[in-house]
Amino acid sequence: MRFKDVFAIIGPVMIGPSSSHTAGAARIGRAARQALGEPPLVADIVLYGSFADTGQGHGTDTAIVAGLLDMDTDDARIPDAFGEAERSGLEVSLRMSDETQPHPNTAAIVLRGPSRRISLLGRSIGGGSVEIARIDRFAVKFTAVYPTLLIFHEDRAGVIADVSGILRCAHVNIGYMTVDRASRSGSVLTVIECDQAVPADALPLIRGLAGVSDVSVVDLAAKEVR
Amino acid sequence: MRFATLTQLKELCGELGVPISQAMMIEQARETGQTGAHIFEQMAAYYQIMKEAVARGLGPGVRSRSGLTGGDAKRVKDYAEHEMPSLGGEAAKAMAYALAVSEVNASMGRIIATPTAGSCGIIPGVFVSAQERFGWEDDVLVRGLFAAGAIGYVIANNSFVSGAEGGCQAEVGSAIGMAAGALTELRGGTPEQAVHAVGLALKNSLGLICDPVAGLVEIPCIVRNGFGAVTALAAADMALAGVVSAIPSDEVIGVMLEVGTAMPAKHRETAKGGLAQTPTGRRIMKELYEKDGKEGRT
Structure with missing residues (x-):
């Protein structure tokens, strides 16, 4: 929809x-x-x-x-x-x-x-x-009305599992997700639209994961930029 | 949401034993995880802003930034109060209120997009005038906005609600259908009658192009909002009288998609055709750009 x-x-x-x-x-x-x-x-x-x-x-x-x-x-x-x-x-x-x-x-x-x-x-x-x-360079598709994580990372096994593990511990449910990579084993952008706001203490954990180069949060419902 | 078409919406209302407005509130709460009270409060705040826009637009001194439009809402209101409008006083009032909100929009005032800013006058015009006429509490109208939203949700996801995608039928046409269906419910109609009101209304705006003079949401957008409010009243009356949309409303929405997709780009909010490219439309655009010290692209 x-x-x-x-x-x-x-x-x-x-x-x-x-x-x-x-x-x-x-x-x-x-x-x-x-x-x-x-x-x-x-x-x-x-x-x-x-x-x-x-x-x-x-x-x-x-x-x-x-x-x-x-x-x-x-x-x-x-x-x-x-x-x-x-x-x-x-x-x-x-x-x-x-x-x-x-x-x-x-x-x-x-x-x-x-x-x-x-x-x-x-x-x-x-x-x-x-x-x-x-x-x-990444094709994505999101509406920005949910708290949305943009995670720039390397294309290798386990990164998405690590991110979803952190979200599970933070009681954040994933609503929609798109993954696009520039090339195999190259760089990736994973976009995760969440049902709940991502707690501030979860972001450094995601940033600190091996293979993750950058993380930002897009949420047009938020009153101010975090 | 557990509905994607108007038929499914009607069936959901039947299963739950509730009107369209209530079904929308239940589905919104399920979808967002927010409480019904929270959702209702946000919609109630939107309704207050609509009422403020009506009041502001009927007052003196509303001019668009371009200077092209403003004051027509007040003109119609004064005429309706002192003369004998052919429409009758109540429909003329709905028309004046719809013009008022659209004029506030053109003046860069605060409005609620319903479903868009280009069509933001129709629902407040119908709702605020009906509230005065029937003595309804605000909560009644807030529920009506949920009914209108449910109808718009179906139209938007099966067709479109932007002039650039589907022409004016997608904006003003959708708003008329939403207002007509919601008013039918508020006047005691069944979900089935409300859905017929949507189809009846939409059929009357199929093919309407988006051709704003100088690319501004003013000419012809503002008067189309005035006409739109009147058409919504007419469609609700037909449905309440028992008139049905012989072509089911979901199929009419499909036609809007077909017609809008076939519409040339010059008639989809590019100001490259229609009223925007009449000799007078071109002259207005030229004068505005000269005044602004900017160069027009068309």
């Missing part, structure tokens, strides 16, 4: 004018910031399809920048997101692309922070709901 529950239909509470081009765009931006796991310093944004064609009127660019600054869909500061970005030292570049994407409302974002770089491709599927379709 693309739309998970009643509040994907009634909601979100948001600042207008468009749920797909404003609220959904803000959520894609916020998911990217959470995936980076630290405040971004440089953001390169590319808009495709209807996002590129009508994004200006809907404030799609502004909304994505608002999301990068951790604003939620009803944040009254959204209209001034570019001003906020300047004040907080976030350098933004924006480009419209004619390239055809499978979904008409698509944005690609590359973020650089003090210690990391991440790229993300997101789709705004209507009513403010989003799908994250790619992170770095």
Whole structure:
């Protein structure tokens, strides 16, 4: 199911004018910031399809920048997101692309922070709901409405079992999971959507596992970036 | 969720012996692990925001950021109060309230997407006017939002709710179907009648394209919300009178998917066709971009 529950239909509470081009765009931006796991310093944004064609009127660019600054869909500061970005030292570049994407409302974002770089491709599927379709080189599929673990690790036996063991001890149930690897025995991104918030003390345990290089948590229901 | 179609939703209501709203609350609690009280509270908070948006939109000084729209809700309300609207006073009020919320949306005010921001006026327009007319407590309308949400959940997962995917039928059309089904239940209709109301309503918006002038959620989106509220009332009345959707509502949703998929990109929220590309639509876009010091892409 693309739309998970009643509040994907009634909601979100948001600042207008468009749920797909404003609220959904803000959520894609916020998911990217959470995936980076630290405040971004440089953001390169590319808009495709209807996002590129009508994004200006809907404030799609502004909304994505608002999301990068951790604003939620009803944040009254959204209209001034570019001003906020300047004040907080976030350098933004924006480009419209004619390239055809499978979904008409698509944005690609590359973020650089003090210690990391991440790229993300997101789709705004209507009513403010989003799908994250790619992170770095990895094909993924998640909605970011559940607490979602992004675990970057080596492709070898036992890593996923170790992670799920930690989650079991923390009483966290796995709802959905996607695994994609760049090549056999290469690097892997495992995405785990959980039914419960992952306790703060479980994250260092996952980070400390042999073969795990990076972990971040994406959760658009969370009030603040952790 | 234990339902994916309107037929299954109706059957679930029969098994549990509850209306659609109650079935949705039960399923939401099962799906999320949250208590019924918690879920109800969130929906109740959303309903308050809808009422605030209606009140704000009927007041003076609501203008969109572009300056193109605003004030029509107040115009219609004043007319309905002082003249004799052809629709009758109650339907005219629903229309005014729907315009009000859509104008607040265009002014970058706070609204609830139902199911989208482009169609955010229809459900509040129908619900808030019905509350005043029938003297219902807030809780009645909050339950109604769950009924509307259940219907929207089925439409969204079997078809679409974004103009970029399926045209305006997916946004305004879906909202009309949701409002019509929910109102049918609130007025004492059975789940079966509510489901018929959805099919009746959706058939009337099949094929509606998304062609926003200058890419803004203003022209024609705002007036379509006003018309949408009136259509929802009409569909609920037909269903309550015993009119049925000869083509089952789930099949009508399938048609919306078929029609929207076949719709050219220029009619799916790209501002490259329809009203956006009329001589006047193009002129408005040109003037706005010149005013903003930006260059249009089309």
